[in-house]
Amino acid sequence: MPLFLILVTLLFAACEKDVSVNLPQQEPQxxxxxxxxxxxxxxxxxxxxxxxxxxxxxxxxxxxxxxxxxxxxxxxxxxxxxxxxxxxxxxxxxxxxxxxxxxxxxxxxxxxxxxxxxxxxxxxxxxxxxxxxPPRGMQLDSIWWTLVTVDDSTKARLWVKITDAPAFGNYGRYFTKRNSEPYLPGLNSVVDDQLVNGTTFEIPVDAGVNKNLNPDDRPDEFFEPGDTVTLKFCNIDKATWDFWRTLDFAYNSNGNPFSSPTKILGNVPGALGYWGGYTVTYKTIIISR
Missing domain, CATH: 2.60.40 (Immunoglobulin-like)
Structure with missing residues (x-):
């Protein structure tokens, strides 16, 4: 073992101490x-x-x-x-x-x-x-799929084409429905037009996930040949986008010791959570076997 790593190991071993933190009980909000x-x-x-x-x-x-x-x-x-x-x-x-x-x-x-x-x-x-x-500042034009190989299995990747209005400040959130399953949001479910303002762009879309499941029990981000997939794309305002952007980030950072603390940005003063409006567009596609 290099001398530097040995010194670091000895330093932490010498400083090891049990720490007991008494966290106060918070009033329910x-x-x-x-x-x-x-x-x-x-x-x-x-x-x-x-x-x-x-x-x-x-x-x-x-x-x-x-x-x-x-x-x-x-x-x-x-x-x-x-x-x-x-x-x-x-x-x-x-x-x-x-x-x-x-x-x-x-x-x-x-x-x-x-x-x-x-x-x-x-x-x-x-x-x-x-x-x-809000108005449809981001217009869902079309959806399609491409086949990919994942661990020697054939899967389908979902793609979307979106046209953004010329003015800045458009925000979206998406859900997917696989066959008879409910609509589920993606792990990173929101998008904004900061980098794509006024353009038509194409992006891949991961399958929505049930966040109540253990990560090891969830399906991957792809779809299966034979699936009927419905995409629910929603235009939202900035406050709703802020809430889901920060909540998605906090959820995906859970358990990561190197992530920074995230404040969930709700829009209900005095309470936690959000009140959000959605302008909804649906498109359905069948993935061929």
Missing amino acids: LVVEGRFENGSYPLVILTHSLNYFSQIDPAVLTNAFVHNATVTVSDGSKTMTLKERVIDTGNMKFFVYLPDLTQPANNFTGKVPGTYTLRINADNKAYESVTTI
Whole structure:
């Protein structure tokens, strides 16, 4: 072993010491996950944050949902009330806030472009956030696939062509759906026009992933011959892009000792999470066997 490495080894061995850190218990914060797509009703999920070392199981997750909140969405002229509903998956129950169907005259779907204000009263506190469903500054032109060889197996790589509008400040996020699976975002699910402004460009698109799975159990970024793939491409505003950009980075850096700390940039003052608008375009392709 070189002298330098021996000295470094001895130095760290001599300085080894058990360190016990007493982390204070944080007060739970409201966590907001709200989205509003063009042509659809808004959906809002409210939970309480958990401590870093909390043991996660279905019972803990179920208890984290926030009930009996007052939730409204306004477009500037009309205001609709969202009511709490339960979705039972069999494994656990999810609680979501959706438009009150008993007041259909007040309900409205998202439009392009549109500006929408979310107001929440929960835990004796008031929260407010504004998002936009933006114009299609990034236009999804086409999708196609190419065959690649991965570990002696034939796979398919998905490609897209996008045309960006001349003005700077366009942002996007994508999801993929494989056969009958749900729509899943990519590990790096957002794109912006900082380097491609006003151009037509082609980029490869990784298959979306279920981030609840252990990384070793996830499929790779490719698709299989015979798959029917639907790409969901969304134009989003900068605040929504900032949230998912920082969350994707934090998730992908988890466990990396050389990564820098990342602050998740939400857009709901006083709470964690985001209220985001999506201008959605779908394209489907069948990968030949």
